[in-house]
Amino acid sequence: xxxxxxxxxxxxxxxxxxxxxxxxxxxxxxxxxxxxxxxxxxxxxxxxxxxxxxxxxxxxxxxxxxxxxxxxxxxxxxxxxxxxxxxxxxxxxxxxxxxxxxxxxxxxxxxxxxxxxxxxxxxxxxxxxxxxxxxxxxxxxxxxxxxxxxxxxxxxxxxxxxxxxxxxxxxxxxxxxxxxxxxxxxxxxxxxxxxxxxxxxxxxxxxxxxxxxxxxxxxxxxxxxxxxxxxxxxxxxxxxxxxxxxxxxxxxxxxxxxxxxxxxxxxxxxxxxxxxxxxxxxxxxxxxxxxxxxxxxxxxxxxxxxxxxxxxxx
Amino acid sequence: xxxxxxxxxxxxxxxxxxxxxxxxxxxxxxxxxxxxxxxxxxxxxxxxxxxxxxxxxxxxxxxxxxxxxxxxxxxxxxxxxxxxxxxxxxxxxxxxxxxxxxxxxxxxxxxxxxxxxxxxxxxxxxxxxxxxxxxxxxxxxxxxxxxxxxxxxxxxxxxxxxxxxxxxxxxxxxxxxxxxxxxxxxxxxxxxxxxxxxxxxxxxxxxxxxxxxxxxxxxxxxxxxxxxxxxxxxxxxxxxxxxxxxxxxxxxxxxxxxxxxxxxxxxxxxxxxxxxxxxxxxxxxxxxxxxxxxxxxxxxxxxxx
Numbered sequence: 001x002x003x004x005x006x007x008x009x010x011x012x013x014x015x016x017x018x019x020x021x022x023x024x025x026x027x028x029x030x031x032x033x034x035x036x037x038x039x040x041x042x043x044x045x046x047x048x049x050x051x052x053x054x055x056x057x058x059x060x061x062x063x064x065x066x067x068x069x070x071x072x073x074x075x076x077x078x079x080x081x082x083x084x085x086x087x088x089x090x091x092x093x094x095x096x097x098x099x100x101x102x103x104x105x106x107x108x109x110x111x112x113x114x115x116x117x118x119x120x121x122x123x124x125x126x127x128x129x130x131x132x133x134x135x136x137x138x139x140x141x142x143x144x145x146x147x148x149x150x151x152x153x154x155x156x157x158x159x160x161x162x163x164x165x166x167x168x169x170x171x172x173x174x175x176x177x178x179x180x181x182x183x184x185x186x187x188x189x190x191x192x193x194x195x196x197x198x199x200x201x202x203x204x205x206x207x208x209x210x211x212x213x214x215x216x217x218x219x220x221x222x223x224x225x226x227x228x229x230x231x232x233x234x235x236x237x238x239x240x241x242x243x244x245x246x247x248x249x250x251x252x253x254x255x256x257x258x259x260x261x262x263x264x265x266x267x268x269x270x271x272x273x274x275x276x277x278x279x280x281x282x283x284x285x286x287x288x289x290x291x292x293x294x295x296x297x298x299x300x301x302x303x304x305x306x307x308x309x310x311x312x313x314x
Numbered sequence: 315x316x317x318x319x320x321x322x323x324x325x326x327x328x329x330x331x332x333x334x335x336x337x338x339x340x341x342x343x344x345x346x347x348x349x350x351x352x353x354x355x356x357x358x359x360x361x362x363x364x365x366x367x368x369x370x371x372x373x374x375x376x377x378x379x380x381x382x383x384x385x386x387x388x389x390x391x392x393x394x395x396x397x398x399x400x401x402x403x404x405x406x407x408x409x410x411x412x413x414x415x416x417x418x419x420x421x422x423x424x425x426x427x428x429x430x431x432x433x434x435x436x437x438x439x440x441x442x443x444x445x446x447x448x449x450x451x452x453x454x455x456x457x458x459x460x461x462x463x464x465x466x467x468x469x470x471x472x473x474x475x476x477x478x479x480x481x482x483x484x485x486x487x488x489x490x491x492x493x494x495x496x497x498x499x500x501x502x503x504x505x506x507x508x509x510x511x512x513x514x515x516x517x518x519x520x521x522x523x524x525x526x527x528x529x530x531x532x533x534x535x536x537x538x539x540x541x542x543x544x545x546x547x548x549x550x551x552x553x554x555x556x557x558x559x560x561x562x563x564x565x566x567x568x569x570x571x572x573x574x575x576x577x578x579x580x581x582x583x584x585x586x587x588x589x590x591x592x593x594x595x596x597x598x599x600x601x602x603x604x605x606x607x608x609x610x611x612x613x614x615x616x617x618x619x
Contacts, residue, residue, distance in 0.1 A: 060406050107603060111610045114349060114405045118545045119606050125538060126599040133592025243538065247413045254410055286421035293414025297407045298399055 007308035011262045014269065018168060022161045034160050036276060041167045042228045044268035045174055047252040049221035052178050054250070055259030056187060057214045058194030062117045063104075063124025064249050067097045067219050069131055069241030071226020076143040076236040086149030086157070090227050097223025098216050100127070105215035109208050124241055131238040142237025149231055157231050167228050171265070174221050179261055181217070190214055255296060257305025266304050319450055321571040322564075327456050329563020330463035334518035335536060336543040336555040337470060338511025344550020345487040346504055348397060349405050351412035353515050353540065354533025355419035356392075360385045360516025361523040361532065362423060365432040374437045381520045382513055389512020393505050401504070420530050431529035434520075459521050466517065467556060474552060483507060487550065539566075542602045548612030558613065562598055569594025 018041065025034040046068060053059040074093035083089065108119045137143045148157040157163045181187045192200045193207050201207050230236040239245070248271070256267020274292075278285035300307060339353050363384045368377025396415065400408055436455055443451035474480035485493045486503055494500045519533070526532065543562050547554025573594050577586035605613060 060409075062409065107607050111606050114549070115545060115606060115610060117349075117405065117409065118541055119603060121538070122542060122545075122599040122602045126596050126603075129592040129595040129599075133589045133596075135589065244413075244416075244534075247409075250406075251410060251413065254406070284421050284425050286417040287425065290414040290416070290418030290421065293417070294396055294411045297403075297411040297414070 005309070006312045007305055010308055011266070014262075014266060022164055026161075031160065034164055036272075038160070038164045038167055038232055039229075040269055040272045041164070041171050042225050042232060043249070043252065043272060044265045045167070045171045045228070046222050046225035047249050047256070047264035047268045048171070048174055048178060049218045049225065050249050051253045051258060051260075051264040052181065052221070053215055053218040054253055055263075056178075056182050056194065057190050057211060057218075059109075059211060059215060060117050061108075061120040061215075061218075062243070062246050062250065063120035063122075063127075064218075064222055065241045065243070065245035066100065066104075066124040066127040067222035068226040068229055068245065069127060069236070069238065070097050070100055071223035071228075072230035072236035072240055073131060073134075073137070073143070073226075074223070075149060075227045075230045076145050077137055079145050079147060079149075080137060080143065084147050084150045086151040089149045090224070093223050093227040094220045097219045097226070101216040101219030102212070105212045105219075109211055109215070121243055121246070124246055125243060128238050128241045128243075131241065138237070140238060142235055142239070145230060145234045145236065148234065149227070163231070167232075170224060170228065174224070175261060175265065177221075181214075182261070186210065186213075251293060255300075255303050257303035260303075260305040263303055263305040270304065316450055317571070319447065320452065321568055323446075323452055323456065323460070324571075325564035325567035326560065327460050327463075327563075328567050329560035330460055330467070331518050331522055332536070332539055332543055332563050333467060333556050333559035334463055334514045334521075335540040336547070336559050337467075337552055338514040339537075339540050340544040340547070340550055340552060340555045341483075341507055342511045343544060345483060345507055346401055348400060349408040349412070350397070350511075351409060351537065352392070352415035352419065353511070354537030355416055356385055356389060356512045356515040356533070357519035357522075357536065358419065358423065358528075358530070358533035359388055360519030361434070361528040362427060362432065363516070364520035364523055365434040365528045366427075368434055374434075374440070377434075378520050382516055385516025385519075386509050386513040389516075390505055390509040392512070393508040397508065398501075398504070416534070423530050429530065431527040433527060434523040436524045455524060462517075462521065466514070470514075470552065479503075479506075539598065542598055545612060546602055546605045548615040551612070551614045554612060554614030562601070565597050565601065566594060569597050 018037070021037050022034060025031060046064070049067075050061065050064045053061055071093040074096045075089045078084075078089045078092060104120065104123045108116055108123065111119055131137075132140045148163075151157070155162050155166050157166065182191070189200065189205055189210050193205070193210060197207050226240070229240070252267040252271045253264045254267070255271055256265065257263030275285065275289065278288055282288075296303075302309065335353065335357055338356075339350065342348050342350050342353070360381055363381035364377050366377075367380040367384070368374050371377055371380070392415075396411070400411055440455040440458060442454050444454045444457055446452045446457070472480075474483060482493065482498055482503055486498075486500055486507075490500060515533075522536075539562060543558045544555055546562070547556075547558035570591060574586055574590040577590050577593070580586075581589065
């Protein structure tokens with residue numbers, strides 16, 4: 001904790017940047033950057049939640065985007081039915097994500113390895129098709145949200161700066177929670193399960209129960225991100241849960257550094273900024289992005305955090 | 315009656331097509347232990363190659379043959395440049411790296427062929443309906459798909475189970491070091507297997523092309539179906555892939571054909587027609603979930619060890 005490392009410096013710099021961003025946006029009159037970073041912060045929150053199960057729990061979920069959709073649809077559907085209060089919408093979003101996670105987790109955790117990757121993917125695809133079949137809520141075309149969640153004067157989500165800080169506060173809250181979880185007894189058991197499940201079972205830990213609780217917590221966090229994302233775009237559609245979105249989240253986690261606290265946040269910032277930058281550079285940005293991912297996997301062990309760690313030593 | 319027979323055959327045809335895709339995937343998965351998400355891109359490339367070559371040569375068959383060769387070469391190049399370095403790595407690495415390849419292929423196709431889809435017109439002799447039962451006609455082309463796919467399945471089975479190279483492939487699947495120590499060029503073998511898988515995917519793509527349009531991202535939905543199939547069938551098992559593919563093809567097709575009418579009994583017309591396709595797509599994933607819960611190794615696990 002006391003020593004200076006490059007990774008810590010970069011993290012601190014990035015966090016300071018995130019906090020001061022609205023100031024810059026105000027001074028320079030660049031509103032677009034605030035909108036862009038609101039999206040980045042929300043997806044960083046989703047990536048951090050995925051990191052909890054992937055990095056600390058060792059559960060490779062390829063269906064995490066389902067929660068983005070569930071959280072989003074909870075907000076959208078309630079808004080459609082005339083329930084505009086965020087005090088109802090957000091708890092419902094969390095409860096819906098938790099319910100989904102309990103069911104999916106209980107079933108999926110019976111499998112392991114690549115089967116786990118595939119079954120979580122299959123469930124997310126199911127959620128995708130359920131959403132496509134919701135005729136009342138727009139079906140394939142998605143659902144427009146005409147009024148953002150109303151927090152009765154506490155925060156105004158239609159105000160860009162306030163909404164940004166709300167998202168940022170949620171991100172910090174979630175990262176803090178993950179930090180506390182990772183260092184608690186519960187988190188240590190999880191990390192033990194990640195390294196050697198058999199041994200932990202032999203000591204007498206009910207492994208599946210621990211993993212399921214972790215799975216549900218992570219799902220709820222991502223559901224929160226979904227509810228924020230729907231408010232950010234004023235729109236939710238089945239595309240939010242499409243499997244490529246789950247892939248994006250995984251890439252952010254790996255890119256930043258799986259199993260590190262701030263890695264996924266850095267990963268999300270870098271990935272989305274890169275996407276933005278490359279798409280301004282050329283229409284065919286994925287042509288560069290694709291091989292870049294391949295190279296990161298081949299040579300970038302431990303992601304950006306791993307790279308920074310090596311810098312420090314070298 | 316007519317509709318039932320026709321939809322049944324459609325289901326069989328779609329199932330066999332899925333098998334071609336799943337067979338390559340399960341071979342690569344079972345033998346190299348590689349999760350290849352980019353398999354769907356090879357399927358897409360097969361379709362694009364076929365549309366292009368058919369337009370150049372003016373012949374559907376010649377175009378198809380050239381496309382088959384082109385996907386084979388593409389698969390081999392892909393294996394030698396990129397995927398070879400992923401063997402022995404974590405499955406998560408495979409997922410990410412091949413996810414990147416999907417992005418690349420989709421974008422490359424957009425760059426070369428443009429964002430609009432292509433059409434692959436059929437020659438006249440393949441468009442006539444053929445009588446299969448008294449009073450029942452079925453399109454010749456769909457029948458041709460069934461015949462070709464069954465033939466390929468048979469050849470694949472004989473090739474893997476009865477030939478020397480098939481024996482080497484199976485040996486390579488069970489113990490990589492051992493077969494290397496016996497003086498077999500395992501690297502070359504892997505490249506060949508990957509090329510074979512790519513060609514199978516390309517074949518599926520080019521055969522599907524005249525039925526659907528050739529477009530970017532066409533390989534992605536069907537790739538997920540192929541993954542569902544190999545998970546249901548048991549990873550690495552060609553027999554399992556075959557049975558699961560037919561099963562999934564049937565469920566998908568029959569669900570789409572008959573669910574709307576069934577649902578209309580309980581729901582209003584509009585709601586039923588939106589819910590039915592979603593429900594029939596869901597059925598497949600539901601099936602997979604049930605299989606994984608009951609038999610986490612799939613229905614026909616490849617008998618390893």
